[in-house]
Amino acid sequence: MNKSAFSLSAWITVSIAYAASYSMTNGFFEPLQNILAPNLPSNISLMFIPHGVRILTFYFFGPLGYLYLAPVSWLMWALEVYGQQHIGFLPIGILFSLISCHIGVEVGRRVFVLKNSVATFTFNWKQLLAAGVIGSLLNSTSLTLLYNSGFDSLTFVGYLFGDVAGQFLLMLSLVVFFKLARAFSDL
């Protein structure tokens, strides 16, 4: 896949996907979590779908993913901090998350490559999920250290679970989306 050329349509698609997944997380899953697990810290989401968007973006577009993801990530951060008064989120956290996801995809690419060259390697869905786990391990570690005075295992596990569950849900949503698209095209 040629990852070198900037594409306006890709940028718009990624931005919409990220904003939609973030809104879904904040508008639906977060209130649901507040009802079901009110004792969890508010900065932990147990279903963080944007992690999946980040992983897919870095998989499909490589380092260009930073360019595609950074503006919408900081926009959603600004809306959350200034619009919803969710104070305590730091803008540097977004950079940590993006770097973690990029490293996760690249490490996964090198770990899972068998017969093909790294450049032409394509993930299957389980490998992509595993790359997401690697990215999430780094992301959870960095965010746990950023938002806590020391390493807090509950926060770490919360971030890890939320990222992986969110990525799985996103991939499952893609399956449903394509199934529905097929069903409607058959009508």
Add this chain to the structure above:
Amino acid sequence: MDNTIKALVAMRKLAAEMERDLGIADLPEAQRLSLLAASDLRDSEGKISSAELRLHPLVRELARPTFFRAISALEEAGRLIRPKGVQRGSYEMRALSADE
């Protein structure tokens, strides 16, 4: 090809693999029609006559090889079962669930 299209194709491929691995993939058309026809013909004990099945309106337009390939595939997948001790002539099937 535009990168967005390539990404869409790769995403479609990922989704197809996931769909197959999770066991929620759509059946090929001939198998789907054969299964629907079998479901229509099954009696209260779940038995289906293969001669009647071949003549069912949903599958009688299928070419013979396509029909028999579909039946073999359904047998391999365990969706149609040949009753023990019976070589040919009838099948058994479980009731279809709503999502089949």
